[in-house]
Amino acid sequence: MNKTSVHRAARAAALTLSFALPIVAMPASAHAETIKVAFVDALSGPMANVGETMLKNLQFAADQINAKGGVLGGKTIEIVPFDTKMSPKEATIALKQASDAKIHFMLHAISSSVASALLESVNRQNERYPDNRMLYLNYGSVDTSFTNAKCSFWFYRFAANSDMKTEAKVNEMAANKSIKKLFIIAQDFPTAHDAVQLSIDLLKKKRPDIEIVGTEFHPMGRVKDFTPYAGKIKSSVADTVIAASFGNDLSLLIRSGREIGLNVNYYTFYANGLGVPGAIGDAGVGKVKLITEWHNNAVPTENMERYYAGFKQKYPDPKDEFISFPGKLAIEMLAKAIDKANSTDPREVALALEGMKVTAETGEVTMRKEDHQASLPLFVATLDKKGAPGVRHDLDGSGYGFKNNVRIEPLMTALPTTCNMVRPVK
Amino acid sequence: MDFLIVSLLNGLSYGLLLFMLSSGLTLILGMMGVLNFAHTSFYMLGAYFGYQISRWVGFWPALLIAPLVVGGIGALVERFGLRRMHRYGHVAELLFTFGLAFMIEEIVHLVWGRAPVEYRIPAALDRTLFSLFQFQYSAYRAFMMLVSLVMLAVLYFGLTRSRTGLIIQASLTHPQAVEALGHNVPRTFMLVFGGGSALAGLAGVIGGNAFITEPGMAAAVGSIVFVIVVVGGMGSLYGAFIGSLLIGVLQTFSAASDLSLRKLFELAGMHAALTGPTAELASVKLSQLAPILPYFLLVAMLILRPQGLMGIREEE
Numbered sequence: 001m002n003k004t005s006v007h008r009a010a011r012a013a014a015l016t017l018s019f020a021l022p023i024v025a026m027p028a029s030a031h032a033e034t035i036k037v038a039f040v041d042a043l044s045g046p047m048a049n050v051g052e053t054m055l056k057n058l059q060f061a062a063d064q065i066n067a068k069g070g071v072l073g074g075k076t077i078e079i080v081p082f083d084t085k086m087s088p089k090e091a092t093i094a095l096k097q098a099s100d101a102k103i104h105f106m107l108h109a110i111s112s113s114v115a116s117a118l119l120e121s122v123n124r125q126n127e128r129y130p131d132n133r134m135l136y137l138n139y140g141s142v143d144t145s146f147t148n149a150k151c152s153f154w155f156y157r158f159a160a161n162s163d164m165k166t167e168a169k170v171n172e173m174a175a176n177k178s179i180k181k182l183f184i185i186a187q188d189f190p191t192a193h194d195a196v197q198l199s200i201d202l203l204k205k206k207r208p209d210i211e212i213v214g215t216e217f218h219p220m221g222r223v224k225d226f227t228p229y230a231g232k233i234k235s236s237v238a239d240t241v242i243a244a245s246f247g248n249d250l251s252l253l254i255r256s257g258r259e260i261g262l263n264v265n266y267y268t269f270y271a272n273g274l275g276v277p278g279a280i281g282d283a284g285v286g287k288v289k290l291i292t293e294w295h296n297n298a299v300p301t302e303n304m305e306r307y308y309a310g311f312k313q314k315y316p317d318p319k320d321e322f323i324s325f326p327g328k329l330a331i332e333m334l335a336k337a338i339d340k341a342n343s344t345d346p347r348e349v350a351l352a353l354e355g356m357k358v359t360a361e362t363g364e365v366t367m368r369k370e371d372h373q374a375s376l377p378l379f380v381a382t383l384d385k386k387g388a389p390g391v392r393h394d395l396d397g398s399g400y401g402f403k404n405n406v407r408i409e410p411l412m413t414a415l416p417t418t419c420n421m422v423r424p425v426k
Numbered sequence: 427m428d429f430l431i432v433s434l435l436n437g438l439s440y441g442l443l444l445f446m447l448s449s450g451l452t453l454i455l456g457m458m459g460v461l462n463f464a465h466t467s468f469y470m471l472g473a474y475f476g477y478q479i480s481r482w483v484g485f486w487p488a489l490l491i492a493p494l495v496v497g498g499i500g501a502l503v504e505r506f507g508l509r510r511m512h513r514y515g516h517v518a519e520l521l522f523t524f525g526l527a528f529m530i531e532e533i534v535h536l537v538w539g540r541a542p543v544e545y546r547i548p549a550a551l552d553r554t555l556f557s558l559f560q561f562q563y564s565a566y567r568a569f570m571m572l573v574s575l576v577m578l579a580v581l582y583f584g585l586t587r588s589r590t591g592l593i594i595q596a597s598l599t600h601p602q603a604v605e606a607l608g609h610n611v612p613r614t615f616m617l618v619f620g621g622g623s624a625l626a627g628l629a630g631v632i633g634g635n636a637f638i639t640e641p642g643m644a645a646a647v648g649s650i651v652f653v654i655v656v657v658g659g660m661g662s663l664y665g666a667f668i669g670s671l672l673i674g675v676l677q678t679f680s681a682a683s684d685l686s687l688r689k690l691f692e693l694a695g696m697h698a699a700l701t702g703p704t705a706e707l708a709s710v711k712l713s714q715l716a717p718i719l720p721y722f723l724l725v726a727m728l729i730l731r732p733q734g735l736m737g738i739r740e741e742e
Contacts, residue, residue, distance in 0.1 A: 049540035222717040225440045228681035261562030275541035
């Protein structure tokens with residue numbers, strides 16, 4: 001035996017072992033004791049920190065249920081993560097992996113394009129393989145079409161959709177008599193254009209006296225210096241701005257506004273994004289308004305405070321923030337549906353889930369039967385410094401949090417739907 | 427008239443910022459023929475070091491220390507990494523810096539996390555310096571412009587008047603002769619690379635608190651810096667200066683304008699009855715396109731004048 005053949009043998013052995021070991025090392029899955037729920041979302045890429053935070057949020061919600069006895073007489077909910085890499089193609093692969101692992105429930109929130117791909121895949125899979133169906137629980141996508149034209153029996157949305165939030169925002173603006181001139185700025189993509197058009201149409205009906213002095217769309221994530229846009233807002237003499245952007249674009253815009261001395265109020269949906277309140281900082285105090293399903297100063301009841309404190313205790317790093325109330329709702333209502341159906345068959349659970357009413361900490365939440373959209377209370381809040389009256393908690397340790405202004409009843413944002421739900425017979 | 431002056435001031439200040447970022451890159455490219463993909467990563471490191479050091483000892487010491495640290499890292503990268511790649515040619519050097527950029531980004535993820543960090547403008551500069559036509563200009567923006575101009579002056583005089591600068595310039599075209607005269611040419615290159623990286627680091631310390639410091643910041647400015655270097659002429663400091671100002675002013679003016687094809691037609695007296703996709707295309711405003719105009723300029727420059735505004739044709 002010479003050196004080359006020894007090398008070759010060693011290489012072959014190593015290769016064989018590397019394939020064999022994972023199979024051998026796989027533990028026998030304890031199907032009897034746990035009910036697996038797939039977390040299919042962005043665990044790598046630019047939104048990875050949001051994905052990781054959402055996972056922690058959901059894990060905590062599952063822990064609470066398991067601590068109280070779990071579901072179906074003692075079975076625990078186990079959350080199994082899969083990475084979508086925030087790409088529709090990778091997400092489809094992740095979904096396949098979850099299905100292959102015989103998981104029948106999927107939680108997802110980040111990215112509407114990924115949501116669209118997942119919805120299509122789930123519909124197709126459930127039609128082709130009725131023995132291996134997947135229930136898609138979405139707790140973050142706002143694209144209204146998912147519960148209208150694209151509605152599906154297998155899709156449930158626990159967050160407010162874009163039209164609902166826009167309705168709440170416009171109602172709030174309509175009630176504010178000090179708004180005279182409005183400037184609208186958003187990121188340049190189709191759903192944003194639709195949302196802006198809806199805002200304009202609704203405002204024309206409810207407050208025709210408000211003058212829209214400018215509409216601006218900017219490329220997403222490409223603008224470093226928002227001074228020209230802030231300057232445009234200033235020249236237009238607007239007193240209010242609808243800032244529909246999210247992430248760094250929103251923070252940079254508001255900071256530019258402060259730099260040039262812009263004195264306006266901003267209406268946003270995304271000012272509570274991870275890292276955003278800290279990035280906006282003083283520039284937004286008293287000026288930035290948020291429409292949301294929940295924020296950590298919205299419901300100062302004992303139950304809510306205890307839940308929030310429990311989360312902060314399990315995840316003490318300030319960057320791990322509890323941000324997704326809809327995610328909590330998704331887990332809690334899923335558990336209730338499994339118990340109500342007394343089964344983990346996706347179709348049975350789905351039938352139990354639609355029409356379900358629960359009393360959550362924020363108020364009454366109804367999972368509408370007609371379109372699988374959750375109807376729930378919304379809140380309007382203003383950015384402020386931690387410690388100011390009404391701002392007991394801040395966000396991600398930044399020193400800035402939201403002060404609650406108004407609670408909007410579910411009925412005010414219960415909108416008609418174009419959904420023609422097709423229910424499977426078996 | 428006031429629109430013109432305000433936009434010009436904004437454009438110039440943004441352009442000077444871009445110059446701070448691209449000066450180091452074009453120097454390294456001109457001196458060593460290496461397109462440093464990790465240049466904006468050094469910018470990011472400068473911002474993060476600036477953040478960390480400000481938290482320990484304050485902004486002003488950080489302004490001095492952080493660029494030096496980044497420059498030191500750059501020098502080490504050149505000495506122990508890039509130098510070994512030199513014998514394999516330009517492509518190998520490029521790939522090395524490309525991989526380095528990814529590595530630096532992951533290290534930043536590990537140390538500081540993926541969310542933005544709160545790197546704040548120092549309180550002393552966080553106020554309005556003056557008002558022009560109701561637009562306020564912050565003291566910090568003026569400070570950024572000042573540093574950028576000082577950087578240009580120091581670079582120019584350093585390269586043309588100092589002994590080290592003359593050795594650097596000579597090493598570019600006649601390295602063997604310079605070495606024969608007894609100068610340490612490899613060490614000169616290390617100095618240039620370290621110096622260029624330090625410049626990027628300085629841009630990071632200053633820009634990181636004005637624009638948000640987060641792991642994606644390197645990738646976000648990577649493309650625009652490349653555009654400036656190509657438009658200005660690879661290796662030309664003057665070119666980078668003019669290119670930065672040109673792009674800064676171009677982007678600012680177009681972002682502030684409401685012009686669209688449709689409006690142009692209307693101004694000319696033609697009210698075209700457009701429908702369908704043509705209508706949408708005609709209504710696209712210049713301000714929507716503003717951030718991508720530099721790339722149109724890049725393509726135009728490469729077609730019409732590939733050596734850039736002030737670049738010299740490479741004689742290899």
